[in-house]
Amino acid sequence: MRCFWLILLTGVFVLATGATAWAHESQPGTLELRQVSNDRYEVTWRAPIYFGQPHPARIELPGHWNTVVEPTMRLLPDSQVFRRIVTVGGQGVEGSIIRFPGLEHTITDIFVRLNRLDGTTMTAVARPSKPYAQLRGERTWSTTAVEYIGLGFHHILQGVDHLLFVLGLLLIVRGRMLLLKTITAFTIAHSITLAIATLGYAHAPLPPLNAAIALSILFLGPEIVRSWRGETSWTIRAPWVVAFLFGLLHGFGFASGLSTTGMPKAELPLALLFFNVGVELGQLVFVFTALSLVRSFKVLGVRWPRLVEALPGYTVGGLGAYWTIQRTVMLLGYLK
């Protein structure tokens, strides 16, 4: 028995220390180019703090752009904001390529927005696999759709805490119909709060939100154990209600991956819709893979030792507890 707890604690510790980074919400960076006169632009580059350090990516403007007012830097709790004025000469900005050296070794996406004097706008996304953005004309809705679906998909797959909550639900739910209801409830709930947060009707500060999300995962741990023991509880009988209530919290978390600062209002509903589609796709891939694996283990007649069988449940509870403590400590620091 002592050996069991030793293995369990070691496993949870290893997972937790490794998962600290994984659970971290990946904040996007933003680059805003605001035209102030014919050939003059204000460049605002917000580089998010990256795992407690200044972001490794830097900005490399096109060669024909000249900085006329030296950059200033402002340090915010979650980012560094660099601002400068540039002249772009006769060539203008159309077709210019802005590069972000160092971005390729990170997990950060950067939203690039150009606001012209005539009121027209242009947006692009630079990401680690394509660490540059080209400024050109208006984009088709399909280009925007593909970019935001990709962002949503990336965001859910990087958010181990969201996936762990879904795993916890899968471990509790018995029966296909109940599973369908539970996943649908979670989807509807997080879509509601994602929309509310993105459209600016409500805002949840990250430190308490992250602590609450961790608590939602911890909440599922004892429920999973109850389910194994054949006991029942309100959560086990109606998991879809729990999925809905906690889904509202997780939706605010998803919104942190969709930066809307300075985004053209006309683009906002489209961005929201396709970002959510990406999140749902990622969630479906995860649920489908988990269920298919369980079925495959049955077909292959795999008999897991009791310890291994219990591991997913203990991982949910253990990591939920670890994150709750860690994020509560961070929250207390934030409140001070």
Added chain:
Amino acid sequence: MREISIIRISSFLTVASLILPGPASAHLVTTGMGPVYDGIGHLLLTPEDLVPALALALFAGLRGAVAGRRAMFLLPLAWIMGGVVGSKLNVTSAFPIPALSFLLLGGLIAADLYMPAAAFTLLSILVGLVHGFLNGVALNEGAGLLGLIGITTMLFILVTLVSASVVSLKRPWTRVAVRVAGSWIVATGMLMIGWAMR
């Protein structure tokens, strides 16, 4: 006995081709989602690694649930061990080693050959060690051990899903379809060797 000889010959060829010096051309995919996902992306987007893994899973499925269980554990385990060794040694080969896996595994699937449990175990370990070794060399340039963990996690999932799917096939024509897929894998391997020797 004949089956074990096939494995011995292919093992010899594989090890021999590993020793041949050549330029390293393998590289890892950058997903922008961290090294674990880079590893997952590498496996899914690299046919030279993906096809042999799927082929072993198909063959395991044809051989039954016991072989499926062996493949799902042994292949990822051998792959990660090969990867760790590969990341230390940095030996590369000009010969398209994966093509040998294509030929061997595709041939075994197409022939639906009976294979004793010990031989299948050896085959799984061999395929895992060789491809893991090649991945390990590539991982030196980027994702490191976390990338290797991503690859082996994806391998475990893929081999489990594919071998279980084949085991659950009931109609005779479905087994024939799997064998046809094996013949395509052989053909692809022959094309790869032909391309390398042109």
